[in-house]
Amino acid sequence: MSNNSFRNLCLVLQAIRETRGSNAKNRICADYFRSLVSQKDLNLATRFIGEGAFETFSGKRASVGSRTSATAAADFCEIDYEHVFKPCRTATGSSSETIEKLMANLDIARNKRIPCHLPLAEIEQIFESLCLVSGREEKQKILLNTWQRMTPVEIKYFIRILGQGSLRIGFEIRSVVSAIATAFNKDAEQVRYVHMITGSAGKTAVLAKTDCLDEAVFQLFHPLSFMLASPIDNRSVGNLSKYFAEEKFDGMRAQLHTDGHKVKLFSRDLNDVTQSFPEISEFIVNRNLPPTVLDGEICVYKDDTIFPFQLLQKRMGLKNPNIKILKKYPVLFISYDLLYTMKEPIFEKRLSDRRELLENLARTYGIPITRQFDVQNWKDMERLFERALAHGNEGLMLKRKASRYEYGQRKKSWLKVKKPGGSLDTVIMYAHAGNGKRGGTYSDFTLGISVKNDERYEEEFIPIGKAYGGYTDDELRKINENIKELAVERYGPTLGLIPELMVEIEFDDIQVNNRTKAGYTMRLPRFRAIRWDLSPEDANTLKDVEKIYRKKIEQERMRQGVNASILIY
């Protein structure tokens, strides 16, 4: 079999899926990358496995919804969509898997398909043509024509790659990047860096193959993965004077790229959200900045006041908002880091140096930036923390002055200090049908925290509690829409879900409960927000929960103490 065929790629995907252990998966993928002779094929294969039909940062989408491919498949198989396809999808929990099975099982579909070994380049052209045509009918025509020439496995992965989502083989972009390093015997850290600045898995693979990793350059309008903060652990902080403190905004993290004329805003999951916030583009264009990349936060800002995240949510996901919305929920981009200036990426510079450059830029061009404070001791911290809360912010961020910008990593250089009790980022594991008023919808949710790197557990997520409310009717409806796609099993009124939907849960307290798998339960858990911007990778861990609990214990002791300020030392 020619190894640049799409079928061969799909067989590799199946092999990766059927292999446990990241080293073994890495080897299979690396062998495959090495086996591809042409640069073009390597580029495409890496992209298809790691990113999808199109490069993530191209912003291109084929816009083939799950319903479009599902109804096309029902047509192809000559079955009824409502009576046959939908119940099958409910049973498998996956539209693409259902299509694979029907294509393999139904004689009508078998007879229509004459699989041939489509080369990767032809698949790319099909993706392009799907992007070019608009209208469901024309897209379906292309799908039907393509599927005639494929095996069922190819059809399944074709659909998953087209959706730019997970291939569900336990091998995400991070693994693909490390397979590139293995394949061409390169330093993993360098490959990761090149992937970050080129924003393209395919280009990275080709640069690695041709020994040209050194030539990679940062490009404006290609977002970098964000540097992430860890929860603070007082004992590991050491000397506070090594950190800057700033208030932690209750907003939406964003990265802003501009060349003076053009502006692009990227969300934390690297999606282009520019169109949702036209006043930010306008504001930046008016400032006429030189080529610049800023890291910061989008907040609803009115009458010199930062408003809570709940108001910002009215703007998120809303493209081209109307005047009324713009007036009611005006937003501001507040910068706190500078990643690119004077034609040069500066994320390898120390934070204190980046900060100096950012302040200069802000002074010259009049862009809002965070105030940073020096903290000498925990008393300063407390004062600042109280003030941050008074401002309606979440708490404080501590940022190590000497740290470089650790894109895509969650290390200890940035620490977040949140109000205790507080909130957890959790993933929805199960949905339970409500009764009475909420009948017919899933209204109660079992929430999971991550134990992926926890030696004590085998699974990835374990339940930490169940939430019954705190959402709006609209949010509940949206969750219900998504659940249908994620359901993999049904036990009476309960649905087991693929862990994908992230919600931020607020609670009054965390308590020990040895009857639960986690050993802890939340008191009064409720929804704070659906976090479309987070992925299951971002879920808080059991260790976080334990930390929050310990913190609470310590605080209670402090209350019992004579002088809290002394105990803090």
Added chain:
Amino acid sequence: MLNVENAGYNGIYLPECRLAMDGSHPEAKYTFITHAHSDHLPGNRQSTVWCTHPTYEFMQRRGFKGKAHIIEFGDTIVLESCRVSVYPAGHILGSAMFFVEKNQQSLFYTGDCRTPASPATEGFDRPDRTDFLVLDATFSLPIYRWKSHDELASELRDFAIQTLNESYTPVFLGYNLGKAQELLHLLAPLNHPMQIHGAGYKLCSIYEKESVDLGDYGAYDRESCEGKILVTTSSALNRGFASNIKIKRVAYCSGWAALESCRTQLNADKLIPISDHIDFFEMLKLCDSMNPQKVYIAHSPNPDVLKYYLEKKGIQAAVI
């Protein structure tokens, strides 16, 4: 008209015949049992039942204390109220299907069935036609279409051989009555020593008495199981079966293994969709050839699809 009522978990009751099948009913004069899986057994462990010899032995080893009238495949039993003919179901050893005739009307009750029959059973056979069909529809969706037993057997053997070649211990997960012995039977030609979990082991001699070759097998022994082919259930595996052996690979063997989502739920390396139930396409074939006026769809988690297909063929369908 033969009326059909529910009885027990998975059974039915025919009031005109005072006949219960796979379940107890307070009015029943006769209780027929298709096979020894627990969801088909009478609630009362002391009662008297009609069943095949292997089924009776399995029931006894699993704690049944009552009496049995032993029936044979091919028998027709003439009761006061009706006639009952016995057909092999191909599901597990001893599994039967019952063809009930009364006043020129007939009903065929499949219990759990598998066609083409599992190779570790007495085969599959049926009457030519029936008025009513009570059908095992556990897998009644077109996403389920089983591979041939030859293909499945080579998947099982290939997995075992490859795993052993890499010095791993292969572990096959399957239910301990029926599936476990079928796995031993299909793996027997490898001539490699096998060990089976105790709950399944105590049922094996009944298979051998009926001349089903189970190969070179013994009871699971924690100290000596490494490097053997192991057969157990997923719950036993979770409770520490062979937990002393770190390098092993697990194959989950069940019709449900057709679904990708099993992989993460069970932490299995390999999914082998080998089922002891009839698949959707064989169901349609069976309905076509037996030409019943009405089909009762039993055991189905999603009966509407089969119902839709049958009604399109002009066959009445009801969910039971």
